[in-house]
Amino acid sequence: MGYLKLWQLQRPCLDQYDVIFIDEAQDCTPAIMDIMLPQRCGKVLVGDPHQQIYLFRGAVNALHLVEHTHLFYLTQSFRFGSEIAYIGATILQVCKKVTNILVGGKQDGVIQGKAVDSLHPMTSGSSLGQGKLAVLSRCNVTVFDQAVRLTDANPRCRLHIVGGVDNFGLDRIMDIWVLMQPENSRSRGIRDQFIRRFTKESLGGYMGLKLYATKTEDRELEAKFTVVEKYNSRIPELVDRIYSCTEREAQHADFILGTVHKSKGLEFDTVIVTDDFAKVPCAAHDLPRISSYSGGDVQEDEWNLLYVAVTRAKNSLVITKNISNVLTLAGEYFLRTELTQALLTEGQPPVCSVRECQNHITTDWPLAMCKLPFKYIDSWDNGGPMCGACVLQRVGPTASLLAPPGSLQVLPVTLQRLELPINHALLMALF
Numbered sequence: 295m296g297y298l299k300l301w302q303l304q305r306p307c308l309d310q311y312d313v314i315f316i317d318e319a320q321d322c323t324p325a326i327m328d329i330m331l332p333q334r335c336g337k338v339l340v341g342d343p344h345q346q347i348y349l350f351r352g353a354v355n356a357l358h359l360v361e362h363t364h365l366f367y368l369t370q371s372f373r374f375g376s377e378i379a380y381i382g383a384t385i386l387q388v389c390k391k392v393t394n395i396l397v398g399g400k401q402d403g404v405i406q407g408k409a410v411d412s413l414h415p416m417t418s419g420s421s422l423g424q425g426k427l428a429v430l431s432r433c434n435v436t437v438f439d440q441a442v443r444l445t446d447a448n449p450r451c452r453l454h455i456v457g458g459v460d461n462f463g464l465d466r467i468m469d470i471w472v473l474m475q476p477e478n479s480r481s482r483g484i485r486d487q488f489i490r491r492f493t494k495e496s497l498g499g500y501m502g503l504k505l506y507a508t509k510t511e512d513r514e515l516e517a518k519f520t521v522v523e524k525y526n527s528r529i530p531e532l533v534d535r536i537y538s539c540t541e542r543e544a545q546h547a548d549f550i551l552g553t554v555h556k557s558k559g560l561e562f563d564t565v566i567v568t569d570d571f572a573k574v575p576c577a578a579h580d581l582p583r584i585s586s587y588s589g590g591d592v593q594e595d596e597w598n599l600l601y602v603a604v605t606r607a608k609n610s611l612v613i614t615k616n617i618s619n620v621l622t623l624a625g626e627y628f629l630r631t632e633l634t635q636a637l638l639t640e641g642q643p644p645v646c647s648v649r650e651c652q653n654h655i656t657t658d659w660p661l662a663m664c665k666l667p668f669k670y671i672d673s674w675d676n677g678g679p680m681c682g683a684c685v686l687q688r689v690g691p692t693a694s695l696l697a698p699p700g701s702l703q704v705l706p707v708t709l710q711r712l713e714l715p716i717n718h719a720l721l722m723a724l725f
């Protein structure tokens with residue numbers, strides 16, 4: 295960054311070029327803008343406003359700021375097929391009220407079905423093929439969690455940390471852990487000069503550094519404190535283990551782990567999204583009320599991060615329960631019809647699979663609607679048959695094709711609390 299600033303101050307003249315291409319123009323730095331705009335040659339700016347994720351460190355959206363002579367929309371992605379494009383477009387539609395922005399290519403893609411096969415390696419720690427499976431997170435803390443989880447399951451698995459393990463901050467995590475130990479049992483030295491200064495009693499030791507991180511709003515440092523306090527006595531073993539399990543080249547790794555900030559511009563065969571992104575409310579029985587949901591008071595950057603995460607997948611995408619809730623808000627319930635007879639157990643109709651609904655499936659009608667089962671990274675939804683009332687709530691009057699209108703008693707609305715992430719404050723701040 296310093297070199298760029300120096301170059302900017304030298305007022306470079308780039309007359310030897312006919313045209314300058316600026317990629318990721320939605321996240322331009324003011325320095326780049328100042329270098330680029332005075333140039334006399336042609337300028338082509340490429341970017342996606344919905345991938346702007348560096349606003350917090352002063353990035354500017356050149357796509358909106360710079361006057362243009364021509365404007366072209368590149369709405370078709372060649373990276374993925376229509377299924378993954380649908381998830382990305384639905385996130386934009388529900389959370390940012392943006393429509394018709396993303397179209398996929400002709401290739402196949404999966405978001406369930408075979409995609410959930412990718413969850414088995416997550417529990418066993420053994421991959422299906424190297425360099426293919428990426429686990430993308432909102433926060434560095436979750437990246438650390440995933441590394442622990444995978445190496446707990448299989449201490450021999452090979453991990454690639456996007457952006458390089460050296461930039462992941464393991465040394466500083468170790469240093470903070472050493473600082474946390476009583477002075478007389480600090481067997482390891484503290485490598486980082488700045489952290490080492492806090493060993494002085496006058497600077498307050500571990501608590502002094504923690505206070506410094508809070509007061510200066512140093513989110514990266516705060517994230518390291520979270521890791522140290524969460525794993526406590528395991529830190530030395532875990533740091534050593536993650537170092538020894540790391541592959542420098544992604545193509546040699548069983549699992550690729552990283553934050554979305556670091557994975558921007560990259561693509562992976564399969565992407566598993568972790569559940570630490572901004573949340574939408576859960577629909578439950580209150581579907582009409584939240585159909586007008588428009589992102590709440592969540593900053594746009596947060597939705598952009600979720601959008602960038604899902605659009606890194608080329609072939610398979612394993613979504614979270616939260617992304618499934620986004621789809622619900624867009625009216626996608628993953629319902630399929632089944633023969634009612636096939637659902638009976640010893641001739642008896644099953645109870646509706648919707649939580650809190652006690653209705654039975656009506657046997658008077660030949661077809662019943664069933665919600666498809668869904669597996670998420672840390673939970674699952676068994677799905678199952680739905681009663682006429684719950685189908686009516688989801689698909690409207692066409693539900694009367696399944697059951698007599700009189701039997702379609704809609705369940706009372708239950709006001710739902712917005713499901714905020716557990717560590718929301720931390721989540722909003724970390725990257």
Ligand SMILES: Nc1ncnc2c1ncn2[C@@H]1O[C@H](COP(=O)(O)OP(=O)(O)OP(=O)(O)O)[C@@H](O)[C@H]1O
Pocket residue numbers: 342371372373558559560561605
């Ligand atoms: N004209 C094309 N025909 C076929 N495949 C293409 C074409 N253009 C790009 N691709 C492929 O599509 C994928 C995405 O391309 P690329 O990385 O250039 O997109 P992008 O718009 O920069 O993506 P993002 O900004 O989301 O990172 C790559 O795998 C690339 O090889």
